[in-house]
Amino acid sequence: MLIGLTGGIASGKSTVSEIIQSKGIPVIDADQISREVVEPKTEALQLIREHFGQSVINEDGTLARKKLGEIIFKHPEERQILNQIVHPAVRKRMSELKERYVEEGEKTIVFDIPLLFESDLFHLVDKVLLVYVDEETQLKRLMKRDMAGEQDAKLRIASQMPLQKKRERADAIIDNSSTVEETRRQLEEILDEWTVS
Ligand SMILES: CC(C)(COP(=O)(O)OP(=O)(O)OC[C@H]1O[C@@H](n2cnc3c(N)ncnc32)[C@H](O)[C@@H]1O)[C@@H](O)C(=O)NCCC(=O)NCCS
Numbered sequence: 001m002l003i004g005l006t007g008g009i010a011s012g013k014s015t016v017s018e019i020i021q022s023k024g025i026p027v028i029d030a031d032q033i034s035r036e037v038v039e040p041k042t043e044a045l046q047l048i049r050e051h052f053g054q055s056v057i058n059e060d061g062t063l064a065r066k067k068l069g070e071i072i073f074k075h076p077e078e079r080q081i082l083n084q085i086v087h088p089a090v091r092k093r094m095s096e097l098k099e100r101y102v103e104e105g106e107k108t109i110v111f112d113i114p115l116l117f118e119s120d121l122f123h124l125v126d127k128v129l130l131v132y133v134d135e136e137t138q139l140k141r142l143m144k145r146d147m148a149g150e151q152d153a154k155l156r157i158a159s160q161m162p163l164q165k166k167r168e169r170a171d172a173i174i175d176n177s178s179t180v181e182e183t184r185r186q187l188e189e190i191l192d193e194w195t196v197s
């Protein structure tokens with residue numbers, strides 16, 4: 001069974017992913033892979049430098065993430081260009097990792113993909129699990145975690161499909177507005193149901 005774990009920014013995907021991994025289920029993390037594919041000397045980083053310029057590259061050759069974020073969360077056209085550069089490499093790596101887990105005999109594999117719906121990746125998985133939080137909690141947690149201002153945080157949230165819309169398309173929803181313990185309880189109920197039937 002291939003499960004897509006998704007949600008909005010700062011909705012709690014990583015928190016849920018940690019609980020899933022603690023149960024021995026492998027998780028393929030698109031955010032982590034999207035960092036690996038732009039490491040120094042990669043083709044993707046070269047393309048980023050060509051389009052966005054040297055100002056988004058740090059002195060040590062790494063990607064200046066904050067700076068690039070400031071550009072792409074404000075400008076949808078630039079975001080689309082970055083997605084076109086980075087996403088093919090992310091998809092390739094995710095599928096290699098999946099094959100490896102399948103060969104190792106894993107029965108359940110989870111894909112943690114923030115943009116599962118936005119990038120039409122939902123057809124790669126059998127079930128979609130959505131981590132949901134109400135808008136106010138999402139904004140508060142995002143500002144606190146990233147030490148971001150309200151305007152910046154709102155821009156990031158607005159760059160994604162609204163969580164309400166994602167709700168309609170998910171096979172199961174975890175409401176992470178309450179405690180992590182409550183989230184764990186909901187997750188276990190869903191996994192029990194999906195991995196038995
Ligand atoms: C713009 C970048 C450099 C900013 O880096 P930063 O370290 O500040 O953020 P990080 O990568 O940890 O992402 C945090 C969250 O932002 C959201 N986000 C990231 N990229 C995008 C995007 N292109 N569109 C909408 N939301 C996005 C996701 O919810 C993600 O979980 C980085 O997000 C990036 O390279 N994005 C493009 C790749 C991408 O789409 N990644 C998301 C999953 S593949």
Ligand SMILES: Nc1ncnc2c1ncn2[C@@H]1O[C@H](COP(=O)(O)OP(=O)(O)OP(=O)(O)O)[C@@H](O)[C@H]1O
Nearest residue numbers: 008009010011012013014015141145176178179180
């Ligand atoms: N139930 C909860 N109660 C309180 N804080 C929480 C809860 N769940 C998550 N958080 C906090 O909210 C923030 C966002 O959670 P997390 O990083 O798991 O979200 P995410 O969906 O993985 O984010 P991103 O899309 O940016 O990768 C973190 O600082 C996390 O510690």
